[in-house]
Amino acid sequence: MSEKSPYNLNLDTARQVIRAEAEALINLANCLDNSFEEAIQLILATVGRIVITGMGKSGHIAKKIAATLASTGTPSFFVHPAELLHGDFGMLKPEDIIIAISNSGKTAEIINILIPIKRRGLKLIAITSDKKSALAEHSDIVLDINVKEEACPLNLAPTTSTTTTLALGDALAVVLMERRQFTKEDFATFHPGGDLGRKLIKVADLMRKDENAIPKVFENTNYKNILEEISLKGLGLTCVLNEKNKLIGIITDGDLRRSQLKFQSEVYTCQAKDIMNNKPQIISVKSLASEALFRMESKRISDLIIVSDEYYPIGIIDLKDLLKAGIY
Secondary structure (H helix, E strand, O other): OOOOOHHHHHHHHHHHHHHHHHHHHHHHHHHOOHHHHHHHHHHHHOOOOEEEEEOOHHHHHHHHHHHHHHHOOOOEEEOOHHHHOOOHHHHOOOOOEEEEEOOOOOOHHHHHHHHHHHHOOOEEEEEEOOOOOHHHHOOOEEEEOOOOOOOOOOOOOOOHHHHHHHHHHHHHHHHHHHHHOOOHHHHHHHOOOHHHHHHOOEHHHHOEOOHHHOOEEEOOOEHHHHHHHHHHHOOOEEEEEOOOOOEEEEEEHHHHHHHHHHHHHHHHHOEHHHHOEOOOOEEEOOOEHHHHHHHHHHHOOOEEEEEOOOOOEEEEEEHHHHHHOOOO
């Protein structure tokens, strides 16, 4: 039997690491207990912030957890444990909650901040694998990640422990999102920049809503005045309203051309109701801008009319507005 190639040995090791970490995650899910619910209740009850600390690789994971919590409705930030001992305790408020991360529960920099935390009366949640460690003993709540050994063959490099800690942090964030009824609208507020923010921009944020910007004529408006309104507003269209100012149709440049072919020399005697399209493309002010773009592309149009629940035109959104905002 031939020996395995280095390529196959590499794959075997990689698969072993991934399986070990996957098994640890399943074990973590099965071992969650009332301590998790106690942590959720404590966080929900506070009017303060969640301050997360950790040393080394645990510190990197702590930063990610803090960022995830902050972006999903739970005010949170990371503080380096050594910096806490050199002035950063001044950043904390009495109502804040500290989450300290240490797989062993014996990290020196974490141990050194335990007494000052208790002295200030701050609540402490530990994330550790040793429920008998000094960190656990000084904590109000202990979240056990239950890692017996790392995926590292030397059982030294934080691998499995950082993976399970990260997953536990995500679990906290998602449960808190649900309990706070955090919505897409909230998410958009916290993520105004980047691709996520653009996907959650609403029509209301981009529409032209100035009364003078919305092209409008009434159903009995004559042909000459229709041309003037369309030319003045520069969108290549106009809304058509009834006597109650409600939207009943739309006239575009294309409708004008078709009306000339249909009515020929009589076109100048036509009124708006004679040439309008009585099925204008509309969209709700509450809709996402991405939905507006999809509608425009599917209908091969460049503008949508935004109407109120009573069918009054309250805005116009143009394809150029969407492209300028980076909606795609």
